[in-house]
Amino acid sequence: MKIRMVLHGIAMDPMSNSPVMLLKEVEGDRILPIWIGVLEATSIAAKLENIQFPRPLTHDLMKNIFESLGITIPKVEIVDLRDNTYYAVITVATGDKTLEIDSRPSDAIALALRLNAEIFVEEEVLKKSQLYSDTPVAEKQGEMVVTTEEEKEKLKEMLETLDPKLFKYKM
Structure with missing residues (x-):
């Protein structure tokens, strides 16, 4: 099942x-x-702040x-999480043809913001994500990884209570 999402913001x-x-x-x-x-964060932030270069x-x-060629992007989707890497697809529509193009989530979101595309995340991705995972995940190359229920709760609490001052850009 696909869950409709919005960009809540970019934080450090x-x-x-x-x-x-x-x-x-x-x-x-x-x-x-x-x-x-x-x-990628700079590109997204530039759009959020309406900065023109x-x-x-x-x-x-x-x-x-895309606009010059009459191509639209109706939606972007975060479709998988494998080995701590998120995968996305951009749905591209032209005439009677629709294609799904592999993308990094940050690029998909940057384009979605510019072309008013809807953003979706597969329910399975939310389940697989470290925040909602029921199974511990081992640490990998110094990345922040949640390994216990207590750490998952701490991360969830931190994200839910982030001080808006920490948000560099928010929607």
Whole structure:
């Protein structure tokens, strides 16, 4: 089942000093945090803040190409979580043809914001995510990994009670 989400904001993880994209359920209160790269966070933040650059950023260029060719993006979906990596697809529609294009979640969201596409996350991804997982996950290459029920509760509480001042950009 696909769960409709919105971009809740971008925050900086105070522990790793990395940007975190926060997706929130439209008809619920679950939040899916996805750690993303600085360049992708910059692109998303530029759109959130309506910052115009003299030359188009990559996602703006893609938007311009799609619009020039009459291509629309009705939706983007976070479809899987494997080995601590999220997978997304961008649904591209042109004429009577619809394609699903493999994407990183941050790129999919950056395009969704620019092209007013809906955002969905597979229920299975929410179940697999570390925050909602019932099975412990081992630490991997220094990444923040939740391993016990107590740590999952702490992370959930931290995300739910984040001080809005920590949000660099929010919706």
